[in-house]
Amino acid sequence: MINGLNIREGTASDTDTVLQIAKSLDDWFNDDGIKYIKQDLEFEKLIIVDADSEPIGFLSYFLYEGIGYLGWIGVYEQHHGTGAGEILFFEFERIMKNFDINILQVKTLGESVEYPPYDRSRNFYRKVGFKYHRSEFTDNPECPEELILRKRI
Numbered sequence: 001m002i003n004g005l006n007i008r009e010g011t012a013s014d015t016d017t018v019l020q021i022a023k024s025l026d027d028w029f030n031d032d033g034i035k036y037i038k039q040d041l042e043f044e045k046l047i048i049v050d051a052d053s054e055p056i057g058f059l060s061y062f063l064y065e066g067i068g069y070l071g072w073i074g075v076y077e078q079h080h081g082t083g084a085g086e087i088l089f090f091e092f093e094r095i096m097k098n099f100d101i102n103i104l105q106v107k108t109l110g111e112s113v114e115y116p117p118y119d120r121s122r123n124f125y126r127k128v129g130f131k132y133h134r135s136e137f138t139d140n141p142e143c144p145e146e147l148i149l150r151k152r153i
Contacts, residue, residue, distance in 0.1 A: 003083050007091045010046025010058060018046065018058045021074050027117040028074065030142065037072050044071045047091050049084045059088040061095075068096035070106040089128045093153055102153050110135050110145025125149050 010018070015038070022029045022037050029037070037060075044060040057075030061068060070092060075084045096104060106125055109118040112135075130149035137145050 003087075004051060005056075005082070005084055005087055006050045006053075007087055008048050008050065010048040010060075012041075014046060014048055014055065014058070015041050017048075017055045018060075018074075021055070021058060021076055022072070024076060025074050028121070032142070040071055045095075047088055047095075049075070049088050051079065051082075051084070057084045057088055059092055061092050063099070063101065066101060066103070068092070068099075068101045068104045070104065085124055086128060093151075097153055104130070104151045104153060105133065106130060106149050107146050108149065109143055110137075110147040112145045113143075122147065122149075 018041065019034060019038060022034055041060060044062045047059045047061070048055050049057040056079045057073075059073045060071040062071055063069070070089075073085065073088060075082075075088070093104065096102075108121050108125065109115060111122065126149075129151045131151065133148045133150040135145055135147050
């Protein structure tokens with residue numbers, strides 16, 4: 001337990017709670033995002049952070065070709081700034097180290113799109129050590145630029 005927060009492996013029974021957290025974060029997750037989270041959770045591993053035995057955040061991840069990919073992360077907004085996101089991330093990092101994975105990657109909305117919630121997301125990723133890897137422009141009007149960040153561990 002860190003800062004009164006407990007970290008644990010998520011299970012299929014956490015899916016509804018994860019979706020509830022994501023739906024509460026409508027500045028980050030629209031209806032398509034919620035749909036994709038639900039689909040991805042069928043295949044991705046899950047980490048949950050609890051406060052007083054109640055889930056307040058999640059992180060999903062997967063491995064591909066020796067890289068640990070952060071799929072989705074969300075923490076109830078009233079718990080932003082409590083360290084819950086960092087605890088989730090550092091547990092993800094610890095798990096990857098146990099599998100001898102030394103590169104982590106995440107995709108997020110690119111910097112060419114001015115949208116304050118994603119400024120906060122990019123700042124969080126940089127705070128936990130991610131660095132610019134590349135940008136990709138897409139034909140998706142909701143995400144015209146994807147920023148790919150990596151961290152060596």
